[in-house]
Amino acid sequence: MTSAPEPRDAWSIRNASLPGREGRWRVTVEAGCISEISPEGEGGGHAGAWDAGGRLLSPAFVDPHVHVDKALTGDRVSDAVAASNLEAAIRAVRRLKSAFTEEDVATRAETSLQWGLAHGTTVARTHCEADRYVGLRAVAGVQAAARAMAGKVDVQLIAFPQEGWFETEGTMEDGAAPYIEQALQAGVRIVGGNVNRALWPSDPERQVDESFALAARYDCDIDYHLDNWDTPESFTLPYVARKTVEQGWQGRVSVSHIASLAMVSDAEAADAIDAVRRAGVNVCVLPTRIRLTRVLELMEAGVNVACGTDNLRDPFVRYGDADPLKAMLLLAQITNQLHNAGLERIWRTMTDNAARMLRLADYGLEPSCRADLVLLDATSAPDAILRQAARLAVFKRGVQVAGPLRVS
């Protein structure tokens, strides 16, 4: 286990560009927090401030949806299995998981988090499978990786029923619910779900009811894989929004994918989007999946939309290197962003919006916010996305924890 870096005394970066703001700025950091932000040429700051030369200083990235427990296992299945179909991939992952040890999971999870850190991610929320195949070994392995990364990357774990909530004989649905409760008892603080009427034949509303009840019992947030199917039939989103309000869980529920929202009628979609906004349900989109949901309509309605990097070279997704800038470029291209304002909005999906989804109270570029920062070789957020800018320095609570440029 590596120890957390020591906090430094007060220091400043001057002459920096900030996302969404005109001009050049001086940012001062003290005791792990931002103490002052002032226009260049005004304010005190710290003597000997490092000159950013107009480069972009942003709040560090928040990756709200990753799968570090099964990351980097793609090479463990044959190409034929990986390429065949979803059912074959699910069965392959079950075989792999049965052989996972806690140490194996911890090693791959830590590598994945290190990759993210090198790309500027200092907070990540990961799904973590718990079921009859892997038991709680994935939970324990990711918890060990999170301890090893303390002081560099904060990790939130979701207890994720990849294999389905109920056990339904003669189908692939394989009864993970008891393991999800065990994961909560083992310290996981977020209830996951794999709610998909098309994939699992049992009752999705009942799964939602049961997982909301668990969240109430353990005082946990909720984060679902929801409606991840390209048919209008797999559409449990309106029920989740209703349930969120009934339980008073506004702001505490997040849903990823909701692909079927793109397949229902425009009128039905508008009603659902309004319900999601009123319920304060966060939406996470994953552009690794080519057919997305109604991303722009959700954003324009005022829904909190975040973006994640998702799977990392496992049997489900061959690609990935945990780089938020790649995910944001893909999202910008798929949603056809033609102007800087659209690219600024995409930037917020892996900074401010993702932080709101993860309920990080002290995140942002304001005095008293945590000094989780990334310095990029770009002049603005749109420029950083378009040129996939190098991450020059990454700071966790004011301490440089990654990046080739020593800022002092």
Ligand SMILES: [Zn+2]
């Ligand atoms: Zn996922």
